């Protein structure tokens with residue numbers, strides 16, 4: 639994150655327990671102006687509770703929340719939610735049904751009539767709903783309602799926007815377009831955004847920084863590229879895609895496997911390690927009459943497998959293999975259409991530069 643951008647949201651060491659169970663456990667994060675941080679993790683890991691504490695609708699047992707440098711929650715401090723001037727957007731964004739679109743967007747604005755009408759008109763144009771002002775929410779599609787909610791959240795020009803699964807009520811076809819439009823508008827306004835999601839694709843698409851959460855803690859923070867390509871552990875790798883695992887024993891910083899030797903520095907002699915590889919980084923080659931391929935050193939040693947099942951998923955094909963060694967099962971994905979018949983014998987190689995090694 640560039641140092642020059644002012645920090646809008648700064649959270650240190652937040653903790654919260656319910657019934658003796660810590661659901662938020664020492665969470666720290668910060669978001670600068672114009673940046674999007676995605677709090678990503680499985681259901682129940684404490685994302686929403688973190689967001690609710692920052693919004694001020696719940697209180698932490700410990701820790702501090704600062705907005706634009708001002709402490710709004712901390713020891714002896716609790717600024718009520720309505721005075722925190724943060725924008726909020728939740729999955730059930732609940733527009734007021736009896737108010738028009740324009741009245742919904744202008745609801746919280748303390749401006750004179752003409753100024754309010756101008757601001758509402760400008761926001762509706764921005765979310766591509768110019769002319770929708772007199773309509774009522776029930777006359778709008780889900781996607782249009784979502785954009786009204788976005789305009790309403792943006793109306794007071796909040797410096798920080800907190801969003802909890804704001805796109806999950808939309809059907810897939812609409813979702814990508816609305817996500818991109820929302821991102822453009824928030825960036826344009828220089829808003830600092832903390833977005834909660836359980837969908838890795840959404841986080842990869844929206845985030846400048848991903849904070850991966852598990853069991854109440856942030857286990858990894860970084861740019862999407864780094865979190866995807868340098869996961870801290872097997873569970874972090876597996877949160878983003880299916881993974882294949884090959885086990886071995888590290889000896890002299892090397893682990894021998896049916897795919898050849900892997901460098902495993904930092905693992906004790908005799909320690910069990912897991913070599914973790916995403917399906918798209920397994921290389922498939924043909925049998926060539928039983929002779930197998932002739933791989934580069936980066937590809938390691940080829941291992942033979944028999945196709946169990948092939949599936950076409952649109953953008954890619956998934957091929958499941960039963961390997962000749964130890965009855966292991968591995969899955970490879972290939973771009974486009976590749977559907978070898980069950981029983982076909984092929985060779986697999988593991989790209990050395992794309993695998994992750996973890997202690998067991």
Ligand SMILES: Nc1ncnc2c1ncn2[C@@H]1O[C@H](COP(=O)(O)OP(=O)(O)OP(=O)(O)O)[C@@H](O)[C@H]1O
Nearest residue numbers: 656657661679680681682683684685686687688836
């Ligand atoms: N008010 C509450 N009282 C008791 N337990 C709660 C309360 N709020 C949340 N919890 C529990 O805390 C844990 C974390 O909940 P939270 O809603 O923060 O998770 P989440 O990561 O946002 O999950 P989801 O994506 O399913 O909303 C859950 O086990 C939940 O049941």
